[in-house]
Amino acid sequence: MKLDELLENVSVVGAAGKMGSGIAVLIAQEVAKLKIKNPDKTYKVNLIDVNEQGMKGLRQYIKTQMTKVAEKSIVGLRSAYESREDLVENGEVIDAFVDEALGVLNFGTNFELAKNSKVVFEAIIENEELKVKVLKELKELCPEDALFFTNTSSIPIGFLDKEAGLQGRIIGYHFYNPPIVQKLLELISADDTNKEFKDIANELGKLLGKKLVPANDISGFIGNGHFIRDGLYAISEVNRLKEEYSFSGAIYIMNRISQDFLIRPMGIFQLIDYVGVDVFQCILRVMNKHLRDETLHSELIDKLMEKNIRGGQRADGSQKDGFLKYERNRPTGVYDTGKGEYVALERLKERLDSKIGNPPAGFSPWRKLLIEPNKADLLSTYFSNLRSADSFGTELARNYLARSKEIGERLVKDGVTNSADDVNAVLTNGFFWLYGPINDYI
Numbered sequence: 141m142k143l144d145e146l147l148e149n150v151s152v153v154g155a156a157g158k159m160g161s162g163i164a165v166l167i168a169q170e171v172a173k174l175k176i177k178n179p180d181k182t183y184k185v186n187l188i189d190v191n192e193q194g195m196k197g198l199r200q201y202i203k204t205q206m207t208k209v210a211e212k213s214i215v216g217l218r219s220a221y222e223s224r225e226d227l228v229e230n231g232e233v234i235d236a237f238v239d240e241a242l243g244v245l246n247f248g249t250n251f252e253l254a255k256n257s258k259v260v261f262e263a264i265i266e267n268e269e270l271k272v273k274v275l276k277e278l279k280e281l282c283p284e285d286a287l288f289f290t291n292t293s294s295i296p297i298g299f300l301d302k303e304a305g306l307q308g309r310i311i312g313y314h315f316y317n318p319p320i321v322q323k324l325l326e327l328i329s330a331d332d333t334n335k336e337f338k339d340i341a342n343e344l345g346k347l348l349g350k351k352l353v354p355a356n357d358i359s360g361f362i363g364n365g366h367f368i369r370d371g372l373y374a375i376s377e378v379n380r381l382k383e384e385y386s387f388s389g390a391i392y393i394m395n396r397i398s399q400d401f402l403i404r405p406m407g408i409f410q411l412i413d414y415v416g417v418d419v420f421q422c423i424l425r426v427m428n429k430h431l432r433d434e435t436l437h438s439e440l441i442d443k444l445m446e447k448n449i450r451g452g453q454r455a456d457g458s459q460k461d462g463f464l465k466y467e468r469n470r471p472t473g474v475y476d477t478g479k480g481e482y483v484a485l486e487r488l489k490e491r492l493d494s495k496i497g498n499p500p501a502g503f504s505p506w507r508k509l510l511i512e513p514n515k516a517d518l519l520s521t522y523f524s525n526l527r528s529a530d531s532f533g534t535e536l537a538r539n540y541l542a543r544s545k546e547i548g549e550r551l552v553k554d555g556v557t558n559s560a561d562d563v564n565a566v567l568t569n570g571f572f573w574l575y576g577p578i579n580d581y582i
């Protein structure tokens with residue numbers, strides 16, 4: 141099994157989606173480099189999606205992204221094209237590379253396009269019946285030794301393998317959003333995943349410049365294993381606090397604690413909105429089905445979905461309302477289930493900030509700390525102050541920090557991962573935290 145040969149014919153299924161389109165750019169870029177090295181060989185990257193409308197904008201999207209990629213890697217491209225005397229200006233090199241990449245692409249809504257693919261990336265929606273159906277169809281069409289990389293973020297790979305009858309020819313290749321930018325790639329093998337395939341998957345991940353973190357084949361893996369339970373904890377706190385502070389007040393409090401007091405890039409409810417309330421519900425259901433010893437469920441999430449409050453983004457990238465209301469992508473209100481409307485954030489601030497209190501001494505917002513060279517020391521001082529501070533807000537923060545650590549440690553204990561470092565690597569790389577959940581801060 142040689143990676144260069146496997147990349148001669150690749151398909152990306154679900155290519156018009158958020159993840160599929162990014163994966164398409166990453167793969168097209170590597171295949172275009174191979175084409176420069178081997179101009180006489182034929183390479184194909186087949187981009188397939190059932191969404192005709194979505195496919196229409198895909199070529200232009202890929203062209204724009206490939207141009208950005210080429211601009212960033214101009215030095216490497218100049219040396220790859222050193223025999224091309226006709227390419228003088230940087231702009232000419234960039235255009236040649238983008239043309240090279242676009243030249244290997246085939247777009248379509250028909251799975252027949254994947255017929256001769258040696259490698260398939262599956263990035264359709266997170267629905268296990270549909271994934272099984274699509275994988276089965278592809279298995280029938282593709283060569284019998286074709287390899288399947290699935291971008292599922294919660295469905296056990298062994299389950300997909302068994303249900304689709306792939307006999308070890310599938311691996312979990314969990315890119316983070318957006319795949320072009322995000323360095324993290326969680327790699328999940330099932331018990332039967334072929335050893336040589338694992339090596340190939342590692343080799344490809346390195347070629348794509350990703351930080352590879354292995355996870356074991358337990359639903360939710362590391363990323364969602366932490367995120368979903370972290371979200372459920374915040375919801376359980378909301379249920380505890382809502383009697384006294386109202387539902388919207390409790391959401392405001394927990395969102396503020398998780399962002400400011402824990403110095404995370406965004407509050408937990410903003411993060412759930414960003415991921416999508418619908419996606420959160422869907423992953424909850426998958427994990428609840430596959431994890432026998434734990435009940436993972438939220439009536440609140442179900443209630444929001446019944447009211448069609450879904451979060452996620454519009455086609456232009458702007459944030460849709462969810463737990464929070466957004467104007468120009470900034471939170472301006474908080475949903476109140478009782479009233480069925482959004483309460484202005486300013487009103488909640490006025491009412492609750494004095495009750496919550498300030499974060500302890502040493503606090504700096506996430507954005508500021510991110511660029512501090514000595515952030516580890518600053519975090520250590522801040523959390524030491526948090527440990528001894530005595531206010532409503534700091535107590536909530538300590539409890540949250542302890543729960544997050546417990547979730548991280550449980551991922552190790554339950555065998556989702558073999559190492560605390562890997563849990564921390566996923567949260568710091570995939571979620572942009574400044575510190576991992578398994579820490580000495582609590």
Ligand SMILES: NC(=O)c1ccc[n+]([C@@H]2O[C@H](COP(=O)([O-])OP(=O)(O)OC[C@H]3O[C@@H](n4cnc5c(N)ncnc54)[C@H](O)[C@@H]3O)[C@@H](O)[C@H]2O)c1
Pocket residue numbers: 153154155156157158159160188189190191194263264265266267270274291292293294314315316317415
């Ligand atoms: N969005 C994220 O933040 C994120 C992060 C990591 C992993 N994932 C995982 O990536 C996968 C895709 O997620 P997404 O956010 O890109 O979803 P998306 O809804 O943006 O894209 C899914 C695409 O699949 C297509 N599709 C649906 N049914 C299909 C079928 N039968 N055949 C071909 N194409 C079909 C849709 O038309 C759509 O274009 C999911 O498994 C998800 O869990 C998502």
